[in-house]
Amino acid sequence: MTARAALHRGIARAWRATAWYVRGLTGESRYETYLAHERIEHPHRPPMQRTQFWREYHAWQDSHPQGRCC
Amino acid sequence: MSTQADRPTQERQLPPTSVHEGRTRWTPGRIALWAGVALLGAIAWTMLAVVRGETVNAIWFVFAAVCTYLIGYRFYSKVIERHITRPDDRRATPAEHLANGKDFVPTDRRVLFGHHFAAIAGAGPLVGPVLAAQMGYLPGTIWIIVGVVLAGAVQDYLVMFFSMRRGGRSLGQMARDELGRFGGTAAIVATLLIMIIITAILALVVVNALGESPWGVFSVAMTIPIALFMGAYLRWIRPGRITEVSIIGFVMLMAAIVGGGMVAETQWGQDVFTLDRTTIAWGIIVYGFIAAVLPVWVLLAPRDYLSTFMKIGVIVALAVAIVWVRPEIEVPAFSEFAGGQTGPVWAGSLFPFLFVTIACGALSGFHALISSGTTPKMVEKERQTRFIGYGGMLMESFVAVMALVAALSIDRGIYFAMNASAAATGGTIEGAVAFVNGLGLAGVNVTPELLQGTADAVGEESIVSRTGGAPTLAVGLANIMQQWIGGPSMMSFWYHFAIMFEALFILTAVDAGTRVARFMLQDSIGNVLPRFKDTSWRLGAWICTAVMVAGWGAVLIMGVTDPLGGINTLFPLFGIANQLLAAIALSIVLTIVARRGTWRWLWVIGLPLAFVSVVTITASFLKILSPVPAVGYWANHMAFRDALAAGEQSFGTAGTVEAMEAVVRNTAVQGTLSIIFVTLAIVVIATSVLAVVRAWRSREIVDREDAAVPSRRFAPASLVATKEEREIQELWDALPSEQRPTRGHG
Numbered sequence: 127m128t129a130r131a132a133l134h135r136g137i138a139r140a141w142r143a144t145a146w147y148v149r150g151l152t153g154e155s156r157y158e159t160y161l162a163h164e165r166i167e168h169p170h171r172p173p174m175q176r177t178q179f180w181r182e183y184h185a186w187q188d189s190h191p192q193g194r195c196c
Numbered sequence: 197m198s199t200q201a202d203r204p205t206q207e208r209q210l211p212p213t214s215v216h217e218g219r220t221r222w223t224p225g226r227i228a229l230w231a232g233v234a235l236l237g238a239i240a241w242t243m244l245a246v247v248r249g250e251t252v253n254a255i256w257f258v259f260a261a262v263c264t265y266l267i268g269y270r271f272y273s274k275v276i277e278r279h280i281t282r283p284d285d286r287r288a289t290p291a292e293h294l295a296n297g298k299d300f301v302p303t304d305r306r307v308l309f310g311h312h313f314a315a316i317a318g319a320g321p322l323v324g325p326v327l328a329a330q331m332g333y334l335p336g337t338i339w340i341i342v343g344v345v346l347a348g349a350v351q352d353y354l355v356m357f358f359s360m361r362r363g364g365r366s367l368g369q370m371a372r373d374e375l376g377r378f379g380g381t382a383a384i385v386a387t388l389l390i391m392i393i394i395t396a397i398l399a400l401v402v403v404n405a406l407g408e409s410p411w412g413v414f415s416v417a418m419t420i421p422i423a424l425f426m427g428a429y430l431r432w433i434r435p436g437r438i439t440e441v442s443i444i445g446f447v448m449l450m451a452a453i454v455g456g457g458m459v460a461e462t463q464w465g466q467d468v469f470t471l472d473r474t475t476i477a478w479g480i481i482v483y484g485f486i487a488a489v490l491p492v493w494v495l496l497a498p499r500d501y502l503s504t505f506m507k508i509g510v511i512v513a514l515a516v517a518i519v520w521v522r523p524e525i526e527v528p529a530f531s532e533f534a535g536g537q538t539g540p541v542w543a544g545s546l547f548p549f550l551f552v553t554i555a556c557g558a559l560s561g562f563h564a565l566i567s568s569g570t571t572p573k574m575v576e577k578e579r580q581t582r583f584i585g586y587g588g589m590l591m592e593s594f595v596a597v598m599a600l601v602a603a604l605s606i607d608r609g610i611y612f613a614m615n616a617s618a619a620a621t622g623g624t625i626e627g628a629v630a631f632v633n634g635l636g637l638a639g640v641n642v643t644p645e646l647l648q649g650t651a652d653a654v655g656e657e658s659i660v661s662r663t664g665g666a667p668t669l670a671v672g673l674a675n676i677m678q679q680w681i682g683g684p685s686m687m688s689f690w691y692h693f694a695i696m697f698e699a700l701f702i703l704t705a706v707d708a709g710t711r712v713a714r715f716m717l718q719d720s721i722g723n724v725l726p727r728f729k730d731t732s733w734r735l736g737a738w739i740c741t742a743v744m745v746a747g748w749g750a751v752l753i754m755g756v757t758d759p760l761g762g763i764n765t766l767f768p769l770f771g772i773a774n775q776l777l778a779a780i781a782l783s784i785v786l787t788i789v790a791r792r793g794t795w796r797w798l799w800v801i802g803l804p805l806a807f808v809s810v811v812t813i814t815a816s817f818l819k820i821l822s823p824v825p826a827v828g829y830w831a832n833h834m835a836f837r838d839a840l841a842a843g844e845q846s847f848g849t850a851g852t853v854e855a856m857e858a859v860v861r862n863t864a865v866q867g868t869l870s871i872i873f874v875t876l877a878i879v880v881i882a883t884s885v886l887a888v889v890r891a892w893r894s895r896e897i898v899d900r901e902d903a904a905v906p907s908r909r910f911a912p913a914s915l916v917a918t919k920e921e922r923e924i925q926e927l928w929d930a931l932p933s934e935q936r937p938t939r940g941h942g
Contacts, residue, residue, distance in 0.1 A: 196320035
């Protein structure tokens with residue numbers, strides 16, 4: 127493997143790692159998590175669509191507020 | 197405590213779920229590494245505390261902090277893990293066995309660390325250290341760094357761990373379970389009142405930062421349409437694309453800051469956006485109510501994304517900038533005010549008031565509310581609580597150290613001119629120059645040109661008496677950042693960038709705090725009027741939100757209109773409230789640990805509990821009983837009353853009879869709140885001590901933990917996986933995909 131290819135691979139890896147982390151931190155990956163959860167726990171029912179999932183999630187957040195510290 | 201018999205067993209067909217942790221093998225390399233960390237830390241502390249040159253370089257603060265954190269994390273938190281919490285990775289966490297894809301979600305430890313940190317770190321660790329700089333740099337530095345290792349991080353870690361063992365129960369529920377009905381009720385009432393005070397004072401910090409600042413008002417006001425746009429985008433245009441919309445929102449936010457500078461230069465901009473502090477306070481009260489009753493997707497969630505982005509960005513940038521610029525600190529280790537009790541920024545002696553002025557960053561009771569409930573429901577493996585709970589708090593402490601460095605890096609004359617109340621400076625440049633130069637501080641000589649020049653550089657009309665800590669931090673941050681990026685011409689951008697950053701997460705804290713408090717209130721009222729238990733009942737929600745907003749709004753208006761200055765009289769109440777909550781949380785933990793039968797190591801909790809109890813109870817008694825009017829609320833109250841009775845037209849800093857009446861009113865409210873707080877805290881601490889004594893007498897082991905469920909997954913415990921952990925991870929990775937556990941994020 128040439129040095130240039132190694133560099134490209136390194137950059138690609140760092141980019142993927144950053145994207146993975148940011149998606150986790152913002153909570154964007156929540157829907158994919160939900161899909162994985164449904165696949166294992168409830169394989170016989172169709173999972174919610176993305177739009178519907180987020181609507182339900184926000185409705186759930188309304189009734190389960192999370193504090194933020196000072 | 198769970199006995200050997202009900203310990204979960206390892207399933208035979210799965211790879212190990214837990215690493216057998218033996219004693220660490222102390223190889224020469226490892227010994228050399230830790231000896232090096234200890235040596236560097238010792239040199240840094242020597243430079244700060246013993247070697248007293250004309251100046252001290254800021255880099256020593258960074259080294260002293262980081263080396264102490266590393267040693268605390270590697271050794272002290274391990275002791276706590278081994279002897280007190282005793283986590284067992286063969287047990288499934290609530291996230292694993294109650295997984296529901298919503299709140300119970302096993303989450304990668306590194307991601308959860310970020311989540312938890314974003315939830316605990318706000319304006320608190322930025323404001324307290326700035327105000328504490330009045331005493332010189334050393335007392336605050338020692339308390340932030342030593343306090344976090346022995347108190348703050350211990351509290352966060354233990355509360356998180358025990359909440360996790362109880363299915364993610366909240367602090368209030370644990371209080372009821374451990375302390376009984378009476379102690380538990382006292383703890384819940386104290387928590388509610390404390391939330392009101394904390395929300396009010398955070399809001400006061402924003403009001404003080406935005407008062408008479410058209411630039412600040414414009415750019416912070418623009419966050420409302422930006423958040424609304426983001427909410428609509430996520431609702432209708434591209435649901436769930438949070439990263440994408442956060443980047444768009446961030447760009448718009450930067451445009452709002454730059455645009456604010458242009459607007460503030462126009463005549464109409466100044467006419468529209470120059471608002472006095474009372475108007476802004478009412479604006480925040482109305483905004484707080486509306487934001488708290490609207491669905492979260494409209495305002496709260498999108499603003500929270502922006503706030504997280506800004507928080508992590510600014511903290512990383514500031515850390516890099518401090519290491520890059522390495523500013524020289526000219527503030528003495530102990531200032532002229534360290535020995536007295538009448539400093540201009542806040543009144544009171546070093547002990548106990550320094551330890552309440554810096555709450556967040558060293559020990560913050562509020563964290564117990566976050567560490568119980570939300571985060572424990574997402575922990576993947578039990579042993580990770582040390583990294584997330586203890587480690588997360590160390591990180592917040594580091595933010596506090598950087599805030600302190602930023603505040604110390606600005607000229608001392610400017611510092612006092614900004615932080616002395618308008619009652620002292622008259623709010624004018626001439627008044628501030630006379631006042632600060634009259635303090636008789638060594639090497640301090642402010643000139644009108646210096647104050648005006650600094651105000652011009654940051655794009656503000658004036659910097660005199662911009663109390664509350666946020667503007668001072670913004671000047672310090674701008675001063676450091678411009679030396680790294682952009683030079684002096686960028687100073688005003690960085691200043692408003694910092695103000696924006698603080699305003700964003702204070703507004704989020706105000707809004708989220710109001711929501712949480714509303715639910716707590718509904719739950720409490722629901723015990724008498726069952727209708728209120730139904731949180732989806734619109735009218736009940738509105739009534740309870742209005743009650744909470746009225747509570748903090750009243751304190752906010754009182755602070756804004758206070759003839760004595762506001763922040764300097766109210767901030768101690770904020771710190772006391774926060775530390776009393778810490779005492780309550782530590783009391784609950786103490787009871788749990790004692791009832792588990794861990795007597796030998798009970799001092800690990802007893803030590804910070806005793807310290808924080810002494811500090812807050814002493815501070816409360818001084819605030820109630822001190823004969824010095826600047827310190828004691830009632831002494832001040834009586835002094836103004838007597839003056840009114842004697843028919844005087846003005847007294848102290850109150851120039852009119854109305855102002856004098858306001859002082860009489862405000863001090864009565866503050867004094868009464870102090871009495872209520874300290875009474876509730878004493879009740880909770882005493883209940884807990886009684887429970888501990890009972891547990892000692894009976895030697896009966898009581899543990900309200902959930903039953904152990906065997907775990908079916910594996911993950912490393914700390915940031916970096918050890919060799920053993922990597923080997924086990926490889927076994928798991930080799931499993932066919934349907935047998936591998938799903939992870940919240942991974």
